Amino acid sequence: MKDYIQGNKEAWEEAFEHRHSDWGERNYERLLKERLPFFHSDVIKEFETIDFTDKTIAQFCCNNGRELLSLMQLGARNGVGFDIAENIIEQARDTAQKAGIDNCIFEACNILEIPEAYHHEFDFVMFTIGAITWFDDLKPLFQKVSDCLKTGGLLFIHDFHPVMNMLPMPGEPDFDEKSLNKIVYSYFRSEPWIENDGMGYMSEQYPSKTFTSFSHTISDIINAVSAAGMRVVRMQEYDYDIGLTDAYDKKGFPLSYLLVAEKQQEKQQKG
Numbered sequence: 001m002k003d004y005i006q007g008n009k010e011a012w013e014e015a016f017e018h019r020h021s022d023w024g025e026r027n028y029e030r031l032l033k034e035r036l037p038f039f040h041s042d043v044i045k046e047f048e049t050i051d052f053t054d055k056t057i058a059q060f061c062c063n064n065g066r067e068l069l070s071l072m073q074l075g076a077r078n079g080v081g082f083d084i085a086e087n088i089i090e091q092a093r094d095t096a097q098k099a100g101i102d103n104c105i106f107e108a109c110n111i112l113e114i115p116e117a118y119h120h121e122f123d124f125v126m127f128t129i130g131a132i133t134w135f136d137d138l139k140p141l142f143q144k145v146s147d148c149l150k151t152g153g154l155l156f157i158h159d160f161h162p163v164m165n166m167l168p169m170p171g172e173p174d175f176d177e178k179s180l181n182k183i184v185y186s187y188f189r190s191e192p193w194i195e196n197d198g199m200g201y202m203s204e205q206y207p208s209k210t211f212t213s214f215s216h217t218i219s220d221i222i223n224a225v226s227a228a229g230m231r232v233v234r235m236q237e238y239d240y241d242i243g244l245t246d247a248y249d250k251k252g253f254p255l256s257y258l259l260v261a262e263k264q265q266e267k268q269q270k271g
């Protein structure tokens with residue numbers, strides 16, 4: 001495993017140890033009561049065009065499993081959630097049990113090392129909010145997705161738009177709420193983002209182990225998906241943020257996107 005990936009595993013596990021009290025503990029209640037909790041209405045609209053009946057589905061970088069468990073409501077036969085953080089995966093298993101969902105399992109592993117037993121297993125592989133940023137190179141990541149999909153299976157991504165990485169976030173010195181058209185970071189940034197103050201949405205701030213993440217451009221994403229033998233069938237861009245700040249919403253920036261790609265028939269080896 002690459003050093004930065006091992007580092008991220010330790011940082012995510014530490015963030016879980018520092019989680020806000022009862023973070024994720026009551027997700028099962030929403031799973032029992034609500035239809036497709038945890039998803040934006042635009043994502044639900046897209047899900048409604050897909051037939052999940054009897055399908056085998058997966059989420060890569062599933063965190064505490066809330067989204068995959070929610071998606072199981074649409075009739076999939078089996079689900080598998082993969083995430084590198086062992087303690088967060090334990091919470092996913094606990095939530096599944098409390099919500100009475102017994103056809104969805106969770107595996108703690110690095111996505112790039114998902115065992116071959118899962119190759120050609122899935123009809124649907126999903127990444128959501130803040131998932132692909134943890135990989136320096138998208139080619140092996142999407143190759144693993146392609147390996148795990150059956151022919152005709154779908155890759156589904158709902159994530160921050162790469163343009164978000166150009167904007168200063170509230171709390172950063174360059175952020176100015178009166179001047180929201182400032183571009184601070186390069187779209188083509190190649191150096192990693194290094195963060196050492198916890199994981200905002202799940203934990204308090206503390207001097208944390210190092211989180212290392214990466215910017216990717218839209219062409220990085222499309223080219224890596226295509227190179228792995230998947231055909232983009234739909235892409236949507238939205239002018240609202242899905243988890244960091246609403247400061248830039250509806251101001252003309254693309255802040256989130258959704259992409260669906262279909263795994264093509266593998267070419268026969270010659271000779």
Ligand SMILES: C[S@@+](CC[C@H](N)C(=O)[O-])C[C@H]1O[C@@H](n2cnc3c(N)ncnc32)[C@H](O)[C@@H]1O
Pocket residue numbers: 005008012060061062063064065066067082083084085088109110111112128129130131134
């Ligand atoms: C921001 S979270 C995803 C949150 C999820 N979309 C949600 O809303 O619940 C990103 C997840 O990626 C996981 N992760 C980071 N690097 C990984 C890797 N190499 N393999 C598997 N999981 C990884 C982290 O442990 C973390 O749970």
